[in-house]
Amino acid sequence: MIERLRQAVASRQQSHRECRRCGTTVESSAATCPVCDSGDIVQYEL
Numbered sequence: 603m604i605e606r607l608r609q610a611v612a613s614r615q616q617s618h619r620e621c622r623r624c625g626t627t628v629e630s631s632a633a634t635c636p637v638c639d640s641g642d643i644v645q646y647e648l
């Protein structure tokens with residue numbers, strides 16, 4: 603799962619964003635979580 607995440611991040615974006623509530627990976631263009639509609643998004647710079 604971690605390797606899959608790294609590959610996805612490396613090919614698409616410089617940072618990883620995920621919902622702090624449910625842990626879903628959120629696209630950089632999205633302001634809210636597509637799963638739970640939370641605006642509480644945490645961003646990790648890589």
Ligand SMILES: [Zn+2]
Nearest residue numbers: 621624635638
């Ligand atoms: Zn969520």
